[in-house]
Amino acid sequence: MEAESIPSLSPLIQAADQWGELLLLLPLLVALEAVLSADNAIALAAISRQLRDPQLQGRALNLGLGLALAFRLALIAVARWVLDFWPLQLLASVYLLWLCVSNLWPAAASNDAAGEEHAPEPGTPHHDRGLLTVVGTLALTDLAFSLDSVAAAVAVSDNLLLVMAGGVIGVVALRLTSALFIRWLAVYRHLETAGYLAVGLVGVRLLLRLAMPSLVPPEWVLLAVVALLFLWGFSSRYPVPDPSEITP
Template sequence: MELLLEYGWVLLVLIALEGLLAADNALVLAIMVKHLPEDQRKKALFYGLLGAFVFRIGSLFLISFLVDVWQVQAIGALYLLYISINHTLKHFIKGKKPTEDAKPKPDKPKKQSGFWMTVFKVEVADIAFAVDSILAAVALAVALPASGLPNIGGLDGGQFIVIFLGGFIGLIIMRFAASYFVKLLQQRPGLEVAAFLIVGWVGVKLAVITLAHPDVALIDHHFPESSIWKASFYIVLVLIAVIGWFGSSKQEVQDEDNAIKEVEDQQPGKTFQG
């Protein structure tokens, strides 16, 4: 029972983090395709989501074989820390709001990309989003106790399933619930900063795992699995989320708010014809 609770807790954390990141990602993708005609916008997003699914599955199987390589762990930790610090600094130093890119801007004569070039750009963006998502999921899951399921690559079977479910649910959120999370981010802008601070804190966790690797051995090999570290990690994670929620005053979202409509209008419809 304790094992199931620990796995379930990590999966819930992943779903919440994926939801917030997916909202930001969905808004970016909606902006990327908005210059296309409506039917082409939906096709571009459909192909983009399909490509994202294939890439995430392939990446997950690849990283399952590389997860025990300390150099890969170190690069992953540095990358998560970089995107966390970079986004946070942009938010506070430049005063950039989460939905600033969705606000109307002065018209400028600019040649827009064609359909397939837009699809290509969407795929590239999906790859970047998938890297963030998979690295964060791996960092959260690798310290979980062994489930007893057969290993997949260098990952315990249970850890692999948690990472897979987190990424898959993230794609579902991008497809069906993105507008809800965009609205939540607009009502509570601090949640976006909190999400990226959590990404950075997950990067710290991956750095601890790297330092405890037998080939590095700068800290005790069993420390990442210790109760003290696990409790400290999740206490700080919850504190970041709570501060992000209550530290951001609730803002009213007007019906004509562009950011929400931007995502809602570009979601592939249920009647989509390939």
């Protein structure tokens, strides 16, 4: 979900078609992107955590979001075509739903836990393939999120450079918020589940837009549900081990 895709912001963004006014709005756009991309950011953070090395997590985010930025700019350039090409939107909704279900299904969770116990050492060929897989998954996930928001952003403003500037801001905000969520996922026990449920909601919304447009909920409803999910996600921390119980 992106700031440019919210209809209530349309007059403000349209009024900023002059670049002097846009510069005054950039801080607001950055703040909005950081808040509204939380559902996307937590999914990217959870995907990056599959790499146990923090340095590799940062590298994967940099490479994956760099690729995602190229995808976003390409989508903006062909947004009018994307609006009419429903199979691509269907694939995006199915991918987001698969991402949600595959990460919340109990069998998948147990396999992930087992995989962490046998994680390969950094620098091994298997580990390098894992990095490439994570980078590709990050880029595809952001692409799926972007299909809905980019089409809406182009509908809001016909200034291609303005929409591209919003796309760049969105990716920068994602990089910053994803790094924060990587830390928070190790602290809050329900946060990852809340994030993947939010991903599933976006997938359902895309599917409804294709199959039953009259049933698509307004943006504020989706925002409210996502906000409630994240309140629950931040509601409980993992227990902190007692130092006296740690054996040397």
